[in-house]
Amino acid sequence: MAPRTAINTQKLATAAAWFQKTALAYSVKDLEKLLPSVASINGMAVKDYIQALQGESLINSDKIGNCSWYWSFPSEVKKAKEKVLAEAQDNYDKASATAVELQTKVDKAGAARAEDEGLLAETGGDRKALARKHDELNHQVEELRKELATYSEYDPIELDKKIEDTRRLQEAAERFTEHIYCMESWLKERVLDRESQVCILKDYYGEEWDDEDGGLREL
Numbered sequence: 001m002a003p004r005t006a007i008n009t010q011k012l013a014t015a016a017a018w019f020q021k022t023a024l025a026y027s028v029k030d031l032e033k034l035l036p037s038v039a040s041i042n043g044m045a046v047k048d049y050i051q052a053l054q055g056e057s058l059i060n061s062d063k064i065g066n067c068s069w070y071w072s073f074p075s076e077v078k079k080a081k082e083k084v085l086a087e088a089q090d091n092y093d094k095a096s097a098t099a100v101e102l103q104t105k106v107d108k109a110g111a112a113r114a115e116d117e118g119l120l121a122e123t124g125g126d127r128k129a130l131a132r133k134h135d136e137l138n139h140q141v142e143e144l145r146k147e148l149a150t151y152s153e154y155d156p157i158e159l160d161k162k163i164e165d166t167r168r169l170q171e172a173a174e175r176f177t178e179h180i181y182c183m184e185s186w187l188k189e190r191v192l193d194r195e196s197q198v199c200i201l202k203d204y205y206g207e208e209w210d211d212e213d214g215g216l217r218e219l
Helices: 009-022 028-039 043-055 074-122 127-149 156-190 194-208
Strands: 060-064 067-071
Touching: 009 028, 009 043, 028 043, 028 067, 043 067
Parallel strands: none
Antiparallel strands: 060 067
């Protein structure tokens, strides 16, 4: 079911970044207390934002006893994103290759059948032999079409859906990037000393900080 609340993407990105920064697990009650001040989310909309974060694969959850817990670690987000992208690309490549191969076979069999039909109409040769060949080709074409139909799950509509899922993940990553740039810009305006800026950012990013590049590690 879609969230009842209109989700603000900036607030969603802020909440996701907070989950990763704290690296802790929270119950719904915890989040109803914390998220309003963390991301300026209305208390009544917290559950809708939790649902949206899950829908975007930005947080993980698990039920322990009667209580559901929610968390997000940067490494898990990276792995989940890479896994979805790799699976979508792999499925697309396999389906495309198989569909092309089968379609080629169908085209060849169809061409042979058309040629045979022409021979049946024009030649005075062994019509029985040609008729048998014609029947064999008809059977081959039907079998190939049945095999091609088994790949219906990879039809253009389904492939477009996988591409759309991938696009949504990329957009979520871009929102994170935008949030990071906004935060760094805000920090630079208020902390003029570069050394102090680096100390704050290193503390914020933790293991994701790259000393060599002096910034957030590339995913």
